[in-house]
Amino acid sequence: MANPTMTLIGSPIVVGSGGASSIDFTSIPSTYTDLIIKVSARTTRSLFYDNLTMTFNNISSGYQTLRLTDNQSSGTSSDNLTGLSYFYVGEIDGANATSNTFSNIEIYVPNYLSSNPKSVSDDNVMENNSSQVYIGLHAHLWNYSGNPAINRITFASDSGSSFVQYSTFTLYGINNS
Amino acid sequence: MTAGATYVPIATVVGGNGPEVTFTSIPSTYTDLVLISNINTSYTCAVGIYFNNAPTSIYSVTYLTGNGSSAASGRMTSQVTYEPIGTAITVPTSTQSNVITQIMNYSNTTTYKTSLSRINYPSSATGASVGLWQSTSAINQITISTLNGSSYWTANSNFTLYGIAAA
Numbered sequence: 294m295a296n297p298t299m300t301l302i303g304s305p306i307v308v309g310s311g312g313a314s315s316i317d318f319t320s321i322p323s324t325y326t327d328l329i330i331k332v333s334a335r336t337t338r339s340l341f342y343d344n345l346t347m348t349f350n351n352i353s354s355g356y357q358t359l360r361l362t363d364n365q366s367s368g369t370s371s372d373n374l375t376g377l378s379y380f381y382v383g384e385i386d387g388a389n390a391t392s393n394t395f396s397n398i399e400i401y402v403p404n405y406l407s408s409n410p411k412s413v414s415d416d417n418v419m420e421n422n423s424s425q426v427y428i429g430l431h432a433h434l435w436n437y438s439g440n441p442a443i444n445r446i447t448f449a450s451d452s453g454s455s456f457v458q459y460s461t462f463t464l465y466g467i468n469n470s
Numbered sequence: 471m472t473a474g475a476t477y478v479p480i481a482t483v484v485g486g487n488g489p490e491v492t493f494t495s496i497p498s499t500y501t502d503l504v505l506i507s508n509i510n511t512s513y514t515c516a517v518g519i520y521f522n523n524a525p526t527s528i529y530s531v532t533y534l535t536g537n538g539s540s541a542a543s544g545r546m547t548s549q550v551t552y553e554p555i556g557t558a559i560t561v562p563t564s565t566q567s568n569v570i571t572q573i574m575n576y577s578n579t580t581t582y583k584t585s586l587s588r589i590n591y592p593s594s595a596t597g598a599s600v601g602l603w604q605s606t607s608a609i610n611q612i613t614i615s616t617l618n619g620s621s622y623w624t625a626n627s628n629f630t631l632y633g634i635a636a637a
Contacts, residue, residue: 298632299477326630327506361536361596371536371596401588403508403568409626412508412566414590430536430598432590434565469479469506469630 298468299329305463312337312455316448316462321405323442325466328405330446332398333461338387338454341425345398346379348447349411353378355437365426379451380435383417384427387454391422395460405443410436477504478633485510485623489616492523493631496610498577500633505571507614507629514560515621517569518551519601521583521609525550528604535559535589535597551615552601554587561616565593566626576609583609 302325306316321328336343348356356377363369374381385396398417405411413433420426448462478500483491496503509517520529529549533556535542544556554569561567571587585601603609614629616622 298479357592359536359538359592359594359596361534361541363541369541371538371541373538373593401506401568401570403506404628407626409510410566412568412590412592414568414570414588416588430534430588430596432567432592432596434592467477467632469482469632 298466300466302464302466305461308456308458308460310458312457314449314455316456318446318464321444321446322466323406323444324468326404326469327467328402329465329467330400331463332400332448333395335386335390335395335457335460336388336450336452336454337457338450338452339389340387341389341421342384342419342427343387343454344451345382345385346449346451347382347400348379349435349443350441350445351447352437355435356380357434357436359432360429362427362429365424380413380433381431382415383429383431384419386419386421394420394422396420402443408440410434410440411443476635480631480633482628482630484625485627486625489619489622490613491623491629492611492613494611496612496631497633498608498610501575501636502634503573503576504632504634505573505612505629506632507569507571508627509561509567509569510624510626511561511563511616511621512624513618513621514563515616515618516553516557516560517555518553518615518617519571520551520613520615521603521605522607522611523613529601531556531599531601533597533599535595537595551617552585552603554599554601555589555595555597559591559595562591562593565591567591573609579606579608581606
């Protein structure tokens with residue numbers, strides 16, 4: 294029988310008391326087939342919500358995000374954002390959301406080493422025990438010159454706000470053999 | 471208690487040889503299955519999944535989709551395969567896409583089999599669906615089809631089946 298996979302890569306990144314403006318997984322090994330990232334996060338933005346962004350290899354072009362979303366205040370919708378400098382991974386709680394509430398996101402990156410454009414899946418939820426609740430299913434494509442293997446993944450908020458203490462980012466590797 | 475092995479790779483199949491790929495002799499030793507389909511097609515096509523080499527009209531699906539401008543939901547019954555996003559939206563030919571499917575309790579012989587899929591066609595659609603196969607047979611074979619004899623899974627397609635053990 295093949296070996297079980299879903300292996301923790303490094304250690305979970307847990308934001309400390311000073312906050313963090315970005316989260317960076319560097320030197321991602323090339324020994325897996327797929328990657329999974331699980332996120333629990335909240336930022337200091339002075340709104341109910343913020344937007345989590347993700348880039349690969351510290352490159353800021355070639356990103357596309359197609360979204361299917363349901364927002365408690367505006368209903369269900371879909372849009373397709375092209376020519377981006379990062380992926381819109383999902384909306385996350387900001388400073389005005391219910392205290393101690395963190396958003397959850399799971400990102401699946403199949404074939405992160407391939408020389409084809411990278412097709413990425415993510416599911417995201419922003420809970421808020423009041424209003425402005427958000428759920429999203431996103432399909433992403435990174436189509437960048439040469440289609441390099443992914444060796445670095447960086448998260449930030451598009452508002453520039455910091456992740457608050459206890460925001461957690463965990464990277465796993467999945468191996469198909 | 472030591473947990474059982476989980477996320478165990480069972481097999482990988484690469485496209486390039488035709489409109490269907492099949493996993494055979496799937497062991498019954500896991501609780502659930504996860505199928506990662508990283509897909510690219512020669513012509514626009516659908517995705518159809520069927521079990522045990524039995525494409526008969528006992529599949530149904532309920533789906534939620536977004537096409538970049540609007541959201542929709544739908545339901546199809548008495549289908550010969552489980553089509554994770556229905557028939558209205560097809561796999562684009564020019565874009566690498568993926569479908570992630572979880573098949574729960576696949577080896578039991580007393581209940582119908584339920585599947586859950588996330589569909590990601592970045593240039594045309596995203597969505598989620600639940601599929602039902604109205605059979606109590608244990609699943610030992612899975613086929614992923616373009617449902618079109620002229621449309622092949624290209625060599626840039628690969629499909630990996632993982633076993634998930636509860637304990």
